[in-house]
Amino acid sequence: MPSVDDAPSADMPADAPVIVWFRNDLRLSDNPALSHAVASGRPVLCLFVHDPQHAREHALGAAAQWWLDGGLRALHADLARMGAVLHVACGDALALVPRMAAQAGAAEVVWNRRYDPLGRETDTAIKATLKHAGVIAHSFAAGVLYEPWTVRTRAGDAFRVFTAWWRAARASGEPLPPLPAPGHVHAAVSPGAWEGCCVGIDALRLVPVSPDWAGGLREAWQPGEAQARDRLHHFVDGGLGGYADARDRPDLPATSRLSPDLRFGHISPRQAWHAAVAAVRGGAAGGMGEQDLEKFLSELGWRDFAVSLLYAQPELVSCNFRTEFDAMPWRNDARDLCAWQQGRTGYPIVDAGMRQLWRTGWMHNRVRMIVASFLTKHLLCDWRMGEAWFRDTLVDADIASNVINWQWVAGCGVDAAPYFRVFNPVLQARRFDPDGTYVRRWVPELAGVPTSCVHAPWTCDPAIRARVAYPSPIVDLQGGRARALAAWKGLSDAPHEDA
DNA sequence: TTTACTTTGGG
């Protein structure tokens, strides 16, 4: 998998094109595959392949498809400014990419690596097919700070604990400085034979039409590399002041909001890393923001850690890391799940988060943990149900982060200790949304409720309650917690490795 | 990346 030097096709004419196959790297800067293609001196063909079947079965939910539409349009426009064209095909990449390479008489196909199980399988097969056909296939590292196989224990195993993994990763050196965007792309003439399979972005039908539920997404986001760069600079320009603490506050604009940009590669984690380091260490603040910087870098690290765990164990997309959880007596109550999805649980912080997700395709990180704990603990719903909902509704939905973090919250993942993570949604809300600003923003029914009871409206004065149309709690917190701990204890009685 | 319950010590 690490970069391979393939037999050079010396017999290829000098004007045989290079195909840059874009996937989760919709950007021009710090794009090693694109830079390699430009540096080769050959004419360049830029290609994106959408596989609806693959997308349906694997992690490209409806909200992420909406983002992809905007991301492709932005990349198309950015490439056009460089003098190049983004060719958009629709179908099975395994069949299309080798065929299109042959039709174009391509000397080389290049891409930036992906690490999810299905992506790896597809890319390995395509690489073999291309090589067999005498076309050079070359892949690059661009989507992570540290590729999964580069961080290993002394015994050569994968790490299972973040802090140990992070120490080893950082000891392997600083991530490479980002590459500049090419100044100009020498585009190849579009092969006539590509007409048949290149359909254009509209034809992918990535955007919802009837009903058009994406209004909230359009208000909240503008996909694209330029917008990602703006978000990054807006975030780091303040020197990350207070990030370490304020990042937990959903009522404050303290997080980077870069998750969808990283998911689709409008920005690379290396760019985020180096921009943050430069802003803090280069700034006048001296060592002041060091703690905030470390916190932000470690959040980038968590993203890589999830990738490396899934790389080591692809079955974690659907199997419990701790197999004793296979016996968990999930209730999976359909009405509970529905109330959770729609933000009608009667717990304001949970409902606010779920409504923010539905409306904007994104949820604050702290609130993600609260709603996930509530679903898997208090409602005793299988984490896979929550994972599927997040996958379909988050614009930043990423297989590795999604499954690893859901397993972590549910207690069946690495670094698990289930009883540590029964979040009390009322206490969490009081601590991290002390004025109720976040809750009132997303649950407008509670706008007139005083702060003293906004996170637990059933405790309000009856006169206030009577004026507020807001559901009663669907589960008792104490009872739900006790039920979850009892279910977990039932598993613990069975033999397992550690506590 | 927690909670809930107990103990302690100051008022």
Place this chain on the structure above:
DNA sequence: CCAAAGTAA
């Protein structure tokens, strides 16, 4: 009485 600190799960 209450907050802070300790601790078990």
